[in-house]
Structure formats: structure tokens, C-alpha cells
Amino acid sequence: MDPTLVERFAQAVAAVDVDPRIANIPVKDADADAELRAWLDGNEDLLPWADPVRVTADEWFFVTTLYGEMTLAGQRTHIRRYFHPLFVDVAKRDIRNFVPGLAAYKGLRASWMPARLCKMSEILRRHDLTMEAYAEKLRGVDRTATPDDPTPALDRIIRDHKATGWKTLSVFVRDCIRGNCFPIDTRVQKALNDHRLPAYERTLVGLSLAVRRNPRELARKFYWVGGS
Numbered sequence: 010m011d012p013t014l015v016e017r018f019a020q021a022v023a024a025v026d027v028d029p030r031i032a033n034i035p036v037k038d039a040d041a042d043a044e045l046r047a048w049l050d051g052n053e054d055l056l057p058w059a060d061p062v063r064v065t066a067d068e069w070f071f072v073t074t075l076y077g078e079m080t081l082a083g084q085r086t087h088i089r090r091y092f093h094p095l096f097v098d099v100a101k102r103d104i105r106n107f108v109p110g111l112a113a114y115k116g117l118r119a120s121w122m123p124a125r126l127c128k129m130s131e132i133l134r135r136h137d138l139t140m141e142a143y144a145e146k147l148r149g150v151d152r153t154a155t156p157d158d159p160t161p162a163l164d165r166i167i168r169d170h171k172a173t174g175w176k177t178l179s180v181f182v183r184d185c186i187r188g189n190c191f192p193i194d195t196r197v198q199k200a201l202n203d204h205r206l207p208a209y210e211r212t213l214v215g216l217s218l219a220v221r222r223n224p225r226e227l228a229r230k231f232y233w234v235g236g237s
Contacts, residue, residue: 069185162188200235
């Protein structure tokens with residue numbers, strides 16, 4: 010890896026680390042479940058989560074699929090609108106129950122959302138896996154990461170979905186799988202541009218590992234800095 014790029018990345022990380030705008034924002038992997046629930050529940054009625062504390066793999070996949078290209082407020086409204094009627098009532102909290110043509114898909118912000126839910130369902134049913142079992146397989150795959158192959162879990166889910174766009178898959182890998190990834194959206198892109206860094210996920214993961222940092226935590230930091 011280009012030493013000049015590694016040094017520029019290290020300088021960017023040092024700046025982000027001390028940025029006062031994100032001083033009190035939790036970015037640790039261990040915070041992900043609680044932060045998701047706090048964000049979605051807010052001061053409104055609690056969503057009907059399956060577990061009193063943790064977020065299930067099925068819930069993570071459904072929620073991250075519905076992120077799409079929206080503001081934070083738009084994402085939250087969208088997810089809350091569909092969580093109970095679509096995920097709980099229709100799919101019975103099980104990704105395997107998503108099939109094409111459900112009337113409950115009406116109004117989803119993008120046509121690829123039901124398509125991705127159905128594709129994940131197809132993958133699980135084809136391999137006779139639950140979403141939790143698939144997530145655990147991805148965790149095992151991620152443990153095979155090397156400097157030359159830094160994102161194996163992300164690469165596997167992209168390959169399984171034959172995805173040409175994978176931001177929400179990367180967010181799923183980051184927050185549910187806790188695998189090597191660095192999701193890039195417009196906010197992260199802005200932070201990268203400010204530091205003259207390339208917007209290539211595998212490169213950013215490699216740079217994170219080169220400076221001995223957790224790429225998921227850095228991705229969260231860049232996200233918040235880019236949106237400030």
C-alpha cells in the first residue's frame with residue numbers, strides 16, 4: 010500500500026479522533042444494538058423488537074435494507090412505518106418469509122428494497138439457513154481476512170446477492186456481523202473528500218488495518234464528521 014496514502018489516512022484519522030463535534034457519539038461495535046434501538050424508538054412507542062436488549066440478525070437485515078438514500082429523519086420514519094406491518098405482521102420477523110408480490114411492499118421508497126429482501130429470503134431457503142445462521146457463517150468468513158483479502162464477509166454477501174450496489178449490505182456487515190467494511194454514503198464521501206482520501210471501500214478497510222484501527226468504528230466517525 011502506498012506509504013503516502015497511509016500517512017494521509019493516519020493524519021485524517023488523528024483529526025477525526027479529536028473532532029469535538031463527535032466527542033459524545035458512541036462508535037464502538039458494542040454500542041450498535043442499543044444505538045439503533047434508541048434512534049428508532051426515540052420518544053415514541055417502542056417498536057415490537059423480538060428481544061428486550063439485542064437486535065436480531067433478521068431485524069438488522071430488514072432495517073438496514075430500508076435505509077436507502079434518505080436523510081436520517083427520512084430513514085427513521087420509513088423504517089418505523091414498515092417495521093410492524095411488513096416485518097412483524099407479514100414476515101413474522103423472519104427474512105425467509107419475504108416473497109415477491111406482497112401487497113405490504115407498497116410505498117417502499119425504492120424498488121430494490123423488496124427485491125433485496127426477497128433475494129435474501131431465497132438465499133436462506135436455498136441453503137436451509139436462518140438469518141442468524143447465515144450471519145454466523147459470515148462472521149466465520151470474516152475471521153479469514155488477510156491484508157490481501159481484507160473484506161471477505163462483505164465480498165461473500167455481495168457475491169451471494171449478485172449486488173451492483175451494496176451500501177446497505179455493508180452497513181449490515183458493519184453493525185450486525187461486525188465484519189471488515191467501511192460503508193460509504195454521501196456523508197462519508199464528504200469527509201473523505203475533505204481529507205483527499207479515495208472513496209473505495211476495500212482500500213479504506215486496508216488503510217484502517219494498516220494503521221491498526223477498527224474500520225467499522227472509523228467509518229462511523231467519518232459518517233458523523235461528514236454530516237456535521
